[in-house]
Amino acid sequence: MKLFIKKFVLFILPLAVLVLYLEVNLAGIPNSYNLKKENFEKQLSDIELLVVGSSHAYFGIDPALFSCKAYNMANVSQSFSYDARILEKYLPEMKRLKVVLVIVSYFSFGGQLADGPEYWRCYFYDRYFNIPPDEKGQSTFLDLRKYSLIALYGGKDSFKYLLKGFKVNLADHLQPNGWYASTIPLGPINDEAGKKRVQILHATTSVDNYDRNFKRLDDLFSLLRRRGIEPVIITTPVYHTCYDNLDPARIRKMEELIQSLCTRYQVHYFNYLTDKRFVIEDYADNDHLNAQGAEKFSKILDKDILGNRPGRILSNKPSMN
Amino acid sequence: MSFNSLDYLCFLPIVFVLFYFTRDRWRWAILLAAGYCFYGALREPGLIIVLSSVILITYVCGKMLDTCQDPFRRGVLFWAGITGNLLILVYLKYFMFFIKNLNFILELVSVKFRFPEFAMIVSIGVSYYVFQAISYLIDIYLETGKSETHLGFFALYLGFFPKLLQGPIERSSDLLPQLRTAYAFDYDNMRTGLLQFGWGLYKKVVIADRLSAFVNPVYDDVHSFTGIPLIMATYFYAMQLYCDFSGYTDMALGTARIFNIRLTQNFNSPYFATSVAEFWRRWHISFSRWLLDYLFKPLQMHFRDKRNVGTALALLITFTVCGIWHGASWNFILWGVLHGLYMACSLFYKPLQKRIYKKIGLEKTGTQKTWQVLVTFHLVCFSWIFFRASSLSDSFYVVTHLFSGVGETLRHINGKGVFRHDFQLGQRGDQLAIILLSLAVMLYVSFLKNRRSLQQGLFDRPAWFRWPVYYAIALSVLFLGVPGANKFIYFQF
Numbered sequence: 168m169k170l171f172i173k174k175f176v177l178f179i180l181p182l183a184v185l186v187l188y189l190e191v192n193l194a195g196i197p198n199s200y201n202l203k204k205e206n207f208e209k210q211l212s213d214i215e216l217l218v219v220g221s222s223h224a225y226f227g228i229d230p231a232l233f234s235c236k237a238y239n240m241a242n243v244s245q246s247f248s249y250d251a252r253i254l255e256k257y258l259p260e261m262k263r264l265k266v267v268l269v270i271v272s273y274f275s276f277g278g279q280l281a282d283g284p285e286y287w288r289c290y291f292y293d294r295y296f297n298i299p300p301d302e303k304g305q306s307t308f309l310d311l312r313k314y315s316l317i318a319l320y321g322g323k324d325s326f327k328y329l330l331k332g333f334k335v336n337l338a339d340h341l342q343p344n345g346w347y348a349s350t351i352p353l354g355p356i357n358d359e360a361g362k363k364r365v366q367i368l369h370a371t372t373s374v375d376n377y378d379r380n381f382k383r384l385d386d387l388f389s390l391l392r393r394r395g396i397e398p399v400i401i402t403t404p405v406y407h408t409c410y411d412n413l414d415p416a417r418i419r420k421m422e423e424l425i426q427s428l429c430t431r432y433q434v435h436y437f438n439y440l441t442d443k444r445f446v447i448e449d450y451a452d453n454d455h456l457n458a459q460g461a462e463k464f465s466k467i468l469d470k471d472i473l474g475n476r477p478g479r480i481l482s483n484k485p486s487m488n
Numbered sequence: 489m490s491f492n493s494l495d496y497l498c499f500l501p502i503v504f505v506l507f508y509f510t511r512d513r514w515r516w517a518i519l520l521a522a523g524y525c526f527y528g529a530l531r532e533p534g535l536i537i538v539l540s541s542v543i544l545i546t547y548v549c550g551k552m553l554d555t556c557q558d559p560f561r562r563g564v565l566f567w568a569g570i571t572g573n574l575l576i577l578v579y580l581k582y583f584m585f586f587i588k589n590l591n592f593i594l595e596l597v598s599v600k601f602r603f604p605e606f607a608m609i610v611s612i613g614v615s616y617y618v619f620q621a622i623s624y625l626i627d628i629y630l631e632t633g634k635s636e637t638h639l640g641f642f643a644l645y646l647g648f649f650p651k652l653l654q655g656p657i658e659r660s661s662d663l664l665p666q667l668r669t670a671y672a673f674d675y676d677n678m679r680t681g682l683l684q685f686g687w688g689l690y691k692k693v694v695i696a697d698r699l700s701a702f703v704n705p706v707y708d709d710v711h712s713f714t715g716i717p718l719i720m721a722t723y724f725y726a727m728q729l730y731c732d733f734s735g736y737t738d739m740a741l742g743t744a745r746i747f748n749i750r751l752t753q754n755f756n757s758p759y760f761a762t763s764v765a766e767f768w769r770r771w772h773i774s775f776s777r778w779l780l781d782y783l784f785k786p787l788q789m790h791f792r793d794k795r796n797v798g799t800a801l802a803l804l805i806t807f808t809v810c811g812i813w814h815g816a817s818w819n820f821i822l823w824g825v826l827h828g829l830y831m832a833c834s835l836f837y838k839p840l841q842k843r844i845y846k847k848i849g850l851e852k853t854g855t856q857k858t859w860q861v862l863v864t865f866h867l868v869c870f871s872w873i874f875f876r877a878s879s880l881s882d883s884f885y886v887v888t889h890l891f892s893g894v895g896e897t898l899r900h901i902n903g904k905g906v907f908r909h910d911f912q913l914g915q916r917g918d919q920l921a922i923i924l925l926s927l928a929v930m931l932y933v934s935f936l937k938n939r940r941s942l943q944q945g946l947f948d949r950p951a952w953f954r955w956p957v958y959y960a961i962a963l964s965v966l967f968l969g970v971p972g973a974n975k976f977i978y979f980q981f
Contacts, residue, residue, distance in 0.1 A: 168673045178955070182962055311494040322967035323922075366709075 186317065189325055192333040193316035199225075199242055199338040199347065200291040206343050207238060211260050214238045216473075218345070219250035220270025221278075223403040226353075227456035228268070230344040232465035234473050236263070239345035241270060244288055246280040247380045251387040252298050258394060266397045268472070269384070272454075273405070273413055273440070276380045276421055277372030284371055287312060290319050346461065354452035361408030361453040369414070381424050388432045399435050399472055400425055404442040404464065405454035437471055439464070489529035490976065491685075491739040492692050499526070503649075504746060512670045516640050519667075519747070523647035527613070534609040538576060539617065543643045545572040546621040547636070553628045554635035566629040570622060577618045580611040585816030613653040615813055617646045619778055624660045626782055633661050641667055650743040654736050654976060656752040656774035666749045674748055680943055681745030686961045687933075688738025691731040692976070693969035695926045699728035701970075702913045702923070703876070710882045714892040716910040722886070724913075725876050726869045727927060730759065733772070736976045752777075757934040759868070762860035764830040767868055775813075779806050800832035807831070814875075819883060823874040830867055922968055 216237035218228050221244055230237030240253060250269065258264070281289050281300040289300040290312045311318040317325045328335050340348045354360060391398045422438075429436050439445075444467070449460030456464055489495045503522040510518050528536055549569030556562050587603045594601060624645075627633030636642040645664050651657075706713050706721035713721075737754040744751045758771035768776045784806040791798025804825065811824020834841075842851070850856040870887075877883035897910050912920050946954055 168675075171673075171675050171678050178958060182959075182966075186966075314494075317966070322965075322969050326967040 186315075189317050189329060190315060193320060193325060193328065196328060196333060197336045197338055198291070199341055200295045202338050202341050203240065203242065203345055204295045206345060207240060207257070210236070210238055210344075211257060212262055214261055215263050216266045216268065217254070217261070217264060218268045218270065219245070219254065220268075220401075221245050221272055221275065222455060223272045223405075224268070224270035224401075225345075225347050226349045226451060227403050227461045227464050228270075228468065229342070229346045229348070229458075229461045229465040231342070231346070232462060233469050235265075237344065241345070242288075244278070244280055244283065244285045246278050247275060247383045247387070249280060249292060249298065251383050253296065254387060255390065256296065256298065258390070258396075264396055266399060266472070267391055268399050268401050268468070269387075270401050270403060271421065271425060272402065273410075273418065273421065274368045274372045276377045276424060277374055277417070279373075279376045279380070287319065294319075348458040348461070349451040349455065350458050352451055352457070353455055356406055356408060356447055356450055356453050358408050358411070361406070362412045364409055364453050365412040365414075374417070374420070377420065377424065381428075384428060385431070388428060388434065392432055397434075398432065399437070400428065401468065402436075402438045402440045403456065404439040404445040404449075404460075406445070406447065406450045407441075409453040410441055435472070437468070439467070489526050491736060491743070492689060495529060499529075500743065500746075507671070507747060508673070515671055516638075516644050516667060519649070520640060520644045520647060523644065523649040523652055526649035527647070527652055530610075530612055532609050532612070535612065535614070538580065538609075538611075538614060539647055542573060542576060542614075542618055542621050543639075543646050545569060546624060546646070547639055547642045550625055550628050550635040550642075551637065553625065562629065566625060569625045573618045573621050573625075577611075577614060580608060580614055582812075582816045584608055616655045616657055617652065619775070619813075620646060620657050623657070623778055623782060627660060633659075636660065636664055648744070648749075650740040651751055654733070654740070655772075656737065656740070656754045657778050658752060658774065662752065663749070669748070671748055676947070677745050677748050679947070681742045683742070683943060683946070683958070683961075684745060685739050685742030686958070686965070688735040688740075688742060689965050689969075690926075690961050691735030691738065691930060694964050695923065695930060696728050696732035696735060697970035698919065698923055698926070698968075699724050699731070701919065702915055703728055706913055707876050707882075708878070710877065710885050710889075714889040715894040716897045717913055718886050718890050719894075720911055720913055722869050722873055722876075722890075724923075726759070726865075726872050729872065729875075730755075731930065732976055759865050760861055760934070761864050762857055763834060763864055764827060764867055765834065767864055768827070768831075775810075779810055783809060796835050800835055803831045803835075804828040818880050819874050819877060822880070822883070823871050826871045826874065830871075926964070926968065 213236050215235040216230070216233055218224050218230065218237065218239040218241055220241040222241070224239065224241035225243060225245075228239055228241070230239050240250075242249075247269075254267065280286060286300070290310075292298045293300065293313060320328070338347065340350060342348060354364075388398050418440075425436050428434055445456070445460055445463065449456055449463060451457035451460075489499060499522075503518065507515055507518045507522075524536065524539075527539060546569055549565050549572070553562055553565045553569070556565060584605060587605055591602045591605070594603075624633070628635050636645065641664060644667050645658070645660060648658075648663070648667070703721050703725045706717055707725070710718065734755040741751050741753070752774045754773050754775075756770040756773065758767050761767035761770050784802055787802035787805055788799055791801050794801065805828075807824045807828030808821060809824070810827065811821040814820040814824070845851040845856055850859070873886045874883045877886055946957060
């Protein structure tokens with residue numbers, strides 16, 4: 168037994184040193200979660216308008232173009248549950264917050280990050296925001312990814328970063344205001360790709376989640392209203408190759424739920440889903456705006472939402488970003 | 489609890505330390521408790537009740553059978569035990585399948601009445617320990633085995649955690665004496681066990697889980713593909729399934745070896761088999777042996793007057809049961825029937841085949857063997873289509889579109905994106921390179937016959953050779969493994 172223990176320790180020791188070295192260095196790699204958190208917490212007390220939502224908002228809304236101090240807290244595949252819990256966590260410190268733009272996409276009511284194929288993202292929220300996967304999420308207590316960045320990034324990518332001396336930035340186009348400027352195409356834009364994208368959206372979301380997500384938004388809007396903050400619902404534009412393939416029944420259901428929230432909390436809903444002002448050059452793929460499209464969309468939002476506001480409840484100072 | 493999870497990496501050392509520091513008299517209790525914890529970690533309380541029921545039914549029937557002398561009473565006890573076990577298995581695995589098909593027939597004949605359909609508990613591991621329980625009862629009934637008098641050891645025989653979820657299906661005469669043997673730490677067993685566990689983990693997380701990224705997009709949406717992608721996905725699936733299942737078995741055998749217990753080897757380079765019959769002697773060996781001893785041989789005896797036709801009939805029935813055992817789906821049944829047909833046909837074709845080989849001068853040559861390995865591999869791959877496809881219609885689609893547009897693809901192989909779409913199944917080139925390299929390593933190791941001598945061969949080498957091999961396995965798992973505790977394919981059976 169002693170011989171075994173001696174040899175086992177001798178074998179494990181170099182591996183343990185390597186793992187430790189990797190973990191420490193991987194922790195220093197900037198990604199959209201740690202960068203967003205850092206920038207967000209720096210600006211927390213000044214933010215007047217906050218954007219929450221999924222990649223449609225993350226790529227598509229540039230807060231620098233709003234006529235108030237704004238921050239984009241959206242992220243890829245971020246579900247209502249995370250929108251709500253981020254807000255619940257930081258609201259007490261956001262003294263100047265007046266408006267929250269809640270981005271509701273075609274798939275939002277059906278999506279749930281914690282039981283979808285991208286649930287690994289939950290571990291980033293857990294690690295950086297201290298927000299654990301919600302009640303219906305998968306068991307995480309003994310998932311290696313909760314504790315190890317090697318497991319979270321994957322061994323192959325960790326090794327790649329090691330070879331690059333950890334000089335990598337996983338969110339190189341992320342702006343200090345939380346917007347990700349997508350300057351390169353994210354994928355082909357055509358009917359086939361649009362159809363495939365919608366198929367993936369249908370496969371990774373479920374109508375069973377609609378009630379739960381509605382309840383989440385309902386609770387969030389109730390909280391915001393209690394604090395005198397105005398929620399505004401936005402649906403971002405998608406290219407016709409995508410919306411031509413959307414299920415009309417799901418769209419109707421989404422609009423019904425939104426209508427119900429609008430009535431209950433006197434919320435404005437701005438639906439740009441099929442907006443013809445956006446042309447193919449504005450898109451990074453079938454349903455995400457690129458940097459040019461984001462600029463156009465953010466200006467429209469500023470005009471539609473902030474420009475027409477009776478009495479302009481927000482201060483008129485330009486964004487600091 | 490899955491072998492490739494952090495849960496298990498914490499669980500195993502704890503169990504071993506408790507086992508090591510417990511007196512021999514109570515070590516069975518540690519392993520049994522570990523089995524229940526391991527099974528309970530699946531968070532299906534119903535499964536604990538099922539396992540306990542199978543243990544109790546089989547233990548009581550086995551003990552009474554062993555002491556009973558009256559043939560009629562023995563028959564009643566035997567059939568009571570078999571029926572009790574089978575009822576549990578049939579209810580959990582096949583009841584809903586039966587109801588669904590019944591409702592389908594009612595719909596066809598325009599009857600409005602429908603039987604209610606409801607969700608059953610997931611019957612992970614049940615098929616394995618129920619078959620083990622049945623073999624135990626048959627052995628006692630035929631007086632080829634003795635009953636276990638100690639309920640704890642008997643429960644451990646069915647609930648020993650390394651083999652609980654996916655086998656091997658152990659005979660009582662092989663496992664029970666080992667469970668009763670006093671434990672003494674054995675350095676060789678420990679390092680052999682850990683090496684085998686590491687090798688199994690490599691097969692699972694480096695090869696099988698990586699291959700699933702190639703296979704799933706195609707087989708989950710077969711109607712979007714024709715020709716080469718379907719062929720490639722089928723080849724990849726053959727490798728994925730082998731690495732997944734044999735990887736699990738290696739981890740099970742490795743874990744058991746740590747406790748000085750040798751479980752049955754379940755695989756012996758099956759894709760190097762020269763006939764389908766030989767394939768079944770190399771694939772899922774403990775299950776094949778079970779089918780051979782408890783189903784095929786009695787059936788063959790029953791039909792012995794019909795000579796080859798009788799044997800063919802016995803093969804067809806045996807492999808239909810083999811298909812049904814794998815799951816309540818027409819796909820599995822068809823897969824089993826197909827294997828039965830392969831072997832039944834070979835009975836009649838073999839003499840002709842021999843004459844052909846003799847005539848063209850290939851008899852007993854390397855070329856003949858290579859040809860037979862290739863043919864067998866492709867026959868098995870063809871059957872995997874039914875095994876993997878989500879439905880019968882998907883399987884028939886794959887079968888009828890396997891070669892559609894192949895010529896066209898090959899003509900445009902240099903075209904933009906053709907190779908990546910059709911051969912790499914849309915995955916990146918580096919992913920394919922990792923797969924091919926890992927498969928080459930795995931096949932080379934499979935090619936070096938006889939695992940035991942392979943391990944011994946490694947241990948006989950000097951440290952400067954052995955340690956880099958250990959580190960290569962560990963670093964491959966660390967850097968090339970797919971993160972996340974992905975489920976094993978055979979869990980569902």
